Amino acid sequence: MIGITKQTAAPGATWREDLPVPEVGPGEVLVKVKATAICGTDLHIYDWTPWAQARIKPPMVFGHEFAGEIVEVGQNVTGFKVGDRVAGETHISCGNCYFCQTGDQHICADMKIIGVHVPGSFAEYISIPVSCAWKVSPSVSYEDAAFLEPLGVAIHGVLSGEIGNQTVAIFGCGPIGLMGINVASASGANQIFAIEPIEEKVNLAKEMGATTLLRPGKDDVLQAVMDATNGIGVDVVIDFSGSAKAIQSGLQILRKGGRMTLTGLPNLPVELDLVDGVIYKEARINGTTGRRMYETWLQADKLFQAGKLNLDPAKGGTFALKDFEQAFAAIKAGKPGKMVLIP
Amino acid sequence: MVRAAVVAEPYHVEIRDIPKPSVEANDVLIKVEVAGICGSDLHLFKGTHAFRKPPAVLGHEMAGTVVEVGKNVKKFKAGDRVTVEPQVGCGQCRYCGQGLANLCLNKKVPGTPSWVGTFVEYFVAPEETVYAIPESLSFAEGLMAEPLAVAVHAVRRAELKPGDTVAILGSGTIGLLALLVAKAKGIETVYCTDVVDFNLEMAKKLGAKAAIHALREDPVEKIRSWTDDVGVDKVIIAAGPGTIIDQASAITRRRGRITLVAMITKPIPVYTYSFVFNEQTLAGSQTYQSQDFEEAVRLLSTKEVDVSSLITQELSLAETEQGLKMLADKAGNIVKIVVQP
Numbered sequence: 260m261i262g263i264t265k266q267t268a269a270p271g272a273t274w275r276e277d278l279p280v281p282e283v284g285p286g287e288v289l290v291k292v293k294a295t296a297i298c299g300t301d302l303h304i305y306d307w308t309p310w311a312q313a314r315i316k317p318p319m320v321f322g323h324e325f326a327g328e329i330v331e332v333g334q335n336v337t338g339f340k341v342g343d344r345v346a347g348e349t350h351i352s353c354g355n356c357y358f359c360q361t362g363d364q365h366i367c368a369d370m371k372i373i374g375v376h377v378p379g380s381f382a383e384y385i386s387i388p389v390s391c392a393w394k395v396s397p398s399v400s401y402e403d404a405a406f407l408e409p410l411g412v413a414i415h416g417v418l419s420g421e422i423g424n425q426t427v428a429i430f431g432c433g434p435i436g437l438m439g440i441n442v443a444s445a446s447g448a449n450q451i452f453a454i455e456p457i458e459e460k461v462n463l464a465k466e467m468g469a470t471t472l473l474r475p476g477k478d479d480v481l482q483a484v485m486d487a488t489n490g491i492g493v494d495v496v497i498d499f500s501g502s503a504k505a506i507q508s509g510l511q512i513l514r515k516g517g518r519m520t521l522t523g524l525p526n527l528p529v530e531l532d533l534v535d536g537v538i539y540k541e542a543r544i545n546g547t548t549g550r551r552m553y554e555t556w557l558q559a560d561k562l563f564q565a566g567k568l569n570l571d572p573a574k575g576g577t578f579a580l581k582d583f584e585q586a587f588a589a590i591k592a593g594k595p596g597k598m599v600l601i602p
Numbered sequence: 603m604v605r606a607a608v609v610a611e612p613y614h615v616e617i618r619d620i621p622k623p624s625v626e627a628n629d630v631l632i633k634v635e636v637a638g639i640c641g642s643d644l645h646l647f648k649g650t651h652a653f654r655k656p657p658a659v660l661g662h663e664m665a666g667t668v669v670e671v672g673k674n675v676k677k678f679k680a681g682d683r684v685t686v687e688p689q690v691g692c693g694q695c696r697y698c699g700q701g702l703a704n705l706c707l708n709k710k711v712p713g714t715p716s717w718v719g720t721f722v723e724y725f726v727a728p729e730e731t732v733y734a735i736p737e738s739l740s741f742a743e744g745l746m747a748e749p750l751a752v753a754v755h756a757v758r759r760a761e762l763k764p765g766d767t768v769a770i771l772g773s774g775t776i777g778l779l780a781l782l783v784a785k786a787k788g789i790e791t792v793y794c795t796d797v798v799d800f801n802l803e804m805a806k807k808l809g810a811k812a813a814i815h816a817l818r819e820d821p822v823e824k825i826r827s828w829t830d831d832v833g834v835d836k837v838i839i840a841a842g843p844g845t846i847i848d849q850a851s852a853i854t855r856r857r858g859r860i861t862l863v864a865m866i867t868k869p870i871p872v873y874t875y876s877f878v879f880n881e882q883t884l885a886g887s888q889t890y891q892s893q894d895f896e897e898a899v900r901l902l903s904t905k906e907v908d909v910s911s912l913i914t915q916e917l918s919l920a921e922t923e924q925g926l927k928m929l930a931d932k933a934g935n936i937v938k939i940v941v942q943p
């Protein structure tokens with residue numbers, strides 16, 4: 260089959276046409292990949308950053324955001340059949356640790372990740388445990404279905420606290436931030452401030468339901484938010500940027516008693532003013548990671564069925580799998596939205 | 603005129619005569635029998651307090667005897683033994699409307715131009731802030747209602763559930779009181795840390811399952827080893843060194859909750875990645891709501907919480923500066939120092 264591998268322990272990726280179709284083990288389904296999207300994690304692997312060096316064992320197919328059709332069903336699989344349309348959950352949880360046993364398998368202490376620890380989706384076929392297959396209705400296109408995994412990250416962050424009729428500030432208008440704005444809007448947020456320094460990206464937030472666009476560096480974010488909220492600040496801040504400046508600014512614009520959710524991953528410690536930012540405000544800062552298995556998936560289904568989501572502004576471009584170099588180049592050039600590969 | 607302990611300038615306390623406060627219709631005039639020295643007084647003393655600036659009268663903790671009441675006051679009369687919740691919300695803002703005077707946008711607290719501190723002979727407080735204390739409590743124990751309310755609120759913010767494992771970082775007044783409240787709520791496993799042997803011994807005596815010296819041992823390693831490498835369900839931070847948030851995160855289990863009470867007065871670096879990756883929550887805890895103060899007075903009155911061993915020094919008003927220096931230098935076995943004006 261065709262596919263892209265991290266072939267050697269060095270930057271770049273390799274196009275292959277001679278890969279074996281994966282074996283379908285017991286409890287697994289073989290999926291013909293119809294669409295697969297590129298994530299920040301894939302950039303780490305492509306660029307061979309220290310993060311990737313510590314985890315990836317070449318040669319291996321990478322990629323983990325995908326949707327496709329089941330073409331073969333392994334032993335002991337029930338509930339799935341050939342022809343089912345599925346989207347992939349990236350996380351393979353152990354089932355035995357404290358967190359798996361208490362209903363939080365999405366934060367399993369012994370997690371394996373598709374495209375990181377086991378072969379990924381940048382290929383014609385992928386074999387996955389049934390626990391990673393989520394059925395999608397025919398009304399959802401394969402491209403949208405390939406967005407369900409990162410959409411789930413956005414949903415889990417946005418819906419980790421009250422959102423209806425709240426004033427919300429969302430930092431970062433990458434694909435997940437944009438989808439987060441869309442989810443907040445679809446869930447009845449009252450006012451949505453989209454905060455992102457790159458003009459092209461923040462402009463997309465308007466189509467997602469943002470009511471105010473702010474560009475740090477150009478706009479005075481603190482002043483603008485305070486003016487728009489009678490000096491109170493916003494009820495909810497959600498960080499989808501991982502930027503230290505965003506987290507600091509978020510704590511400033513959060514109202515007393517507000518909720519600040521951190522989903523973006525900062526790579527360095529962030530200087531925090533804990534007295535003004537957390538204690539005097541009685542702020543609640545909560546981190547979210549991945550998606551709940553499978554509560555978040557159900558939430559995504561409902562939002563889709565209600566016709567409330569429009570993921571198009573979060574789509575950066577569609578490329579044939581073979582043209583992956585162009586897709587990676589587009590991301591590096593700062594093109595907004597998520598790039599999709601079609602095997 | 604009445605005598606008062608005033609921080610005249612940073613690191614200098616003067617005993618001054620100030621005008622005797624007038625008693626308005628809803629006010630209670632109280633002869634202060636004891637006033638407590640608290641960490642925030644140290645911040646005022648050093649000139650680092652966020653909104654209390656020298657010159658200002660010290661103190662917000664007190665207990666005493668009612669000497670006079672305004673004409674509308676119903677619940678109190680001369681001779682009553684009382685303590686005071688030292689905050690008055692504006693009553694108008696969205697927070698006051700929710701009973702959150704602690705978050706009020708315009709609240710009145712002692713030691714500011716709108717309300718004198720408690721290190722005075724006579725203190726005036728509106729009736730709604732005054733709470734009766736029984737004969738069975740000493741005045742010094744009665745004064746502990748204030749820091750105990752801080753602990754009651756923090757424990758409530760911590761959302762402790764039966765069976766939870768808890769770590770309290772810092773075994774000063776607030777840390778030890780939080781331990782007492784958690785125990786009174788039936789929490790069995792509480793690990794405490796500190797860097798002073800006396801405080802660690804107190805924690806052990808008051809019911810900590812283990813007391814860890816944070817410099818001689820590694821609290822992260824210890825607590826993780828006692829919890830099958832999962833971490834504790836809840837952490838309360840009652841000490842302010844610059845690495846304490848990261849330490850708390852490393853001690854807490856995934857999806858666990860960390861409640862911050864300690865005033866970390868300078869910005870510090872926090873490895874927020876760990877909160878994201880572990881889906882942890884960091885919740886700030888700011889003083890108390892009236893319901894917490896009431897609960898603190900109740901816990902003291904019923905002796906469900908016994909704070910008598912936490913009162914470690916009693917000084918005269920003239921010795922206030924000395925008391926502040928003792929607390930700053932941790933000179934001696936200190937938890938709560940009280941002063942008799």
Ligand SMILES: NC(=O)c1ccc[n+]([C@@H]2O[C@H](COP(=O)([O-])OP(=O)(O)OC[C@H]3O[C@@H](n4cnc5c(N)ncnc54)[C@H](O)[C@@H]3O)[C@@H](O)[C@H]2O)c1
Nearest residue numbers: 772773774775776777796816840841863864865887888889
């Ligand atoms: N949020 C609020 O409403 C509120 C109210 C009152 C007090 N506070 C704050 O709570 C904190 C605790 O108050 P307190 O009166 O108990 O103060 P404290 O100084 O008596 O207690 C702090 C304790 O932490 C210990 N400590 C120092 N370094 C440590 C370390 N590395 N690990 C563990 N322990 C360490 C100290 O030895 C001390 O015993 C202070 O920061 C105070 O400002 C907050």
Ligand SMILES: [Zn+2]
Nearest residue numbers: 298299300324
């Ligand atoms: Zn991803």
Ligand SMILES: [Zn+2]
Nearest residue numbers: 353356359367
């Ligand atoms: Zn597990």
Ligand SMILES: [Zn+2]
Nearest residue numbers: 640663748749
């Ligand atoms: Zn106090």
Ligand SMILES: [Zn+2]
Nearest residue numbers: 692695698706
């Ligand atoms: Zn108010």
